[in-house]
Amino acid sequence: xxxxxxxxxxxxxxxxxxxxxxxxxxxxxxxxxxxxxxxxxxxxxxxxxxxxxxxxxxxxxxxxxxxxxxxxxxxxxxxxxxxxxxxxxxxxxxxxxxxxxxxxxxxxxxxxxxxxxxxxxxxxxxxxxxxxxxxxxxxxxxxxxxxxxxxxxxxxxxxxxxxxxxxxxxxxxxxxxxxxxxxxxxxxxxxxxxxxxxxxxxxxxxxxxxxxxxxxxxxxxxxxxxxxxxxxxxxxxxxxxxxxxxxxxxxxxxxxxxxxxxxxxxxxxxxxxxxxxxxxxxxxxxxxxxxxxxxxxxxxxxxxxxxxxxxxxxxxxxxxxxxxxxxxxxxxxxx
Numbered sequence: 001x002x003x004x005x006x007x008x009x010x011x012x013x014x015x016x017x018x019x020x021x022x023x024x025x026x027x028x029x030x031x032x033x034x035x036x037x038x039x040x041x042x043x044x045x046x047x048x049x050x051x052x053x054x055x056x057x058x059x060x061x062x063x064x065x066x067x068x069x070x071x072x073x074x075x076x077x078x079x080x081x082x083x084x085x086x087x088x089x090x091x092x093x094x095x096x097x098x099x100x101x102x103x104x105x106x107x108x109x110x111x112x113x114x115x116x117x118x119x120x121x122x123x124x125x126x127x128x129x130x131x132x133x134x135x136x137x138x139x140x141x142x143x144x145x146x147x148x149x150x151x152x153x154x155x156x157x158x159x160x161x162x163x164x165x166x167x168x169x170x171x172x173x174x175x176x177x178x179x180x181x182x183x184x185x186x187x188x189x190x191x192x193x194x195x196x197x198x199x200x201x202x203x204x205x206x207x208x209x210x211x212x213x214x215x216x217x218x219x220x221x222x223x224x225x226x227x228x229x230x231x232x233x234x235x236x237x238x239x240x241x242x243x244x245x246x247x248x249x250x251x252x253x254x255x256x257x258x259x260x261x262x263x264x265x266x267x268x269x270x271x272x273x274x275x276x277x278x279x280x281x282x283x284x285x286x287x288x289x290x291x292x293x294x295x296x297x298x299x300x301x302x303x304x305x306x307x308x309x310x311x312x313x314x315x316x317x318x319x320x321x322x323x324x325x326x327x328x329x330x331x332x333x334x335x
Contacts, residue, residue: 037082039299041062041201042203043296044316045313064089065093065203082207086217087114087218097222098201099134113129113232119214119245127157129229132171134168137219140235203218206250216300218252234256239264250283251299264298272302278302280306296316297316
C-alpha cells in the first residue's frame, strides 16, 4: 500500500508541472514538409583536391538550380514544373554534363538524352540522340504531354522539336574547351588500354509538391568518347528516371549500363511499395547490394516529402531543400 501511495504522489507531482515545461521535455519531431526537392549534378570520382575556386563554382551552380526549383514549389507550383526548372538551369551550366556542358562523342559531336516522369499518373516522356535541341528536357516533356508516345529518338525527335517550335541550336553550341580536353585524353587512353569510354555524368531532380504529387527528371550528354549509337540509362524509364506517388521520385547518375541491368530507380520504388522499406533504406539497399562500388548514386523524394540520396562513388554533386527551411548542397560523403 505504501508503494502504491508513493507512485500515486509521483504521478500527481508530474501532472502538476507547468504545461510549458512538460512540452519542452517531450521529444520534438519536425513536421512533414509541404514540399521537398532533391537534385544532383552527377556522381563519380570527384577529387577532394579540387581547387577552392572550382568547388565554389560547382556549389554556386547547384544552389542556383536548387533555388529555381524551390521558387516553383514555394509558390504552389507543380513538382513537374519544379524538376523542369532545375534541369533547365543545369543544362545551361557548362560545368555539368548536360546541355551546354555535354561531353563529346568519339566523332567530336554531342548526343543528348533526357527524361521526365509524373508520379501522379506515371505519364512520362524521354528522348535520346538529340543534337540540335537547346534544352532536351523540354522535348522530353513535350513527348509526354503532346504526343501519345513515351520514347523518341534522333531525327524523329528533332522533327517533333521543329514542329513544336522548341529552340534549336547548331551542335557546336554545346562545345566547351574542358570537354574537348576530356575527349582528347580519353582517345589517348583508348590507344594505350583499349578502353574506349570514360567520364560519365548526369543532372537530375526529384520533387514533392503541395498538391501531394511527385515528379522526377534527368538529363545528360552521356559518356565521353561514346560511339556506335550508345544509349545510357537516363532516358530509360525505370533505370535512370522514375516517379510514382505510391512510392517515390528518383533520378540516378552513374554507369548507365548497370542502371539499366538493375532497373535501379524502379527497383527502389518497388522496394518501397511492396516491401515496406523507407525510400532511404531502399536506395541504400540497391546501391550497396545490387550495384558495384563506384557505379554511381541516386537522389529522390518520398511520398511524404522525405529527401534521400545514396551513392557508392567517391562523391556526388547534390542538394536538398524543403518547406521546413532545409537548403543545402554537398559533394562528398563526409561533409
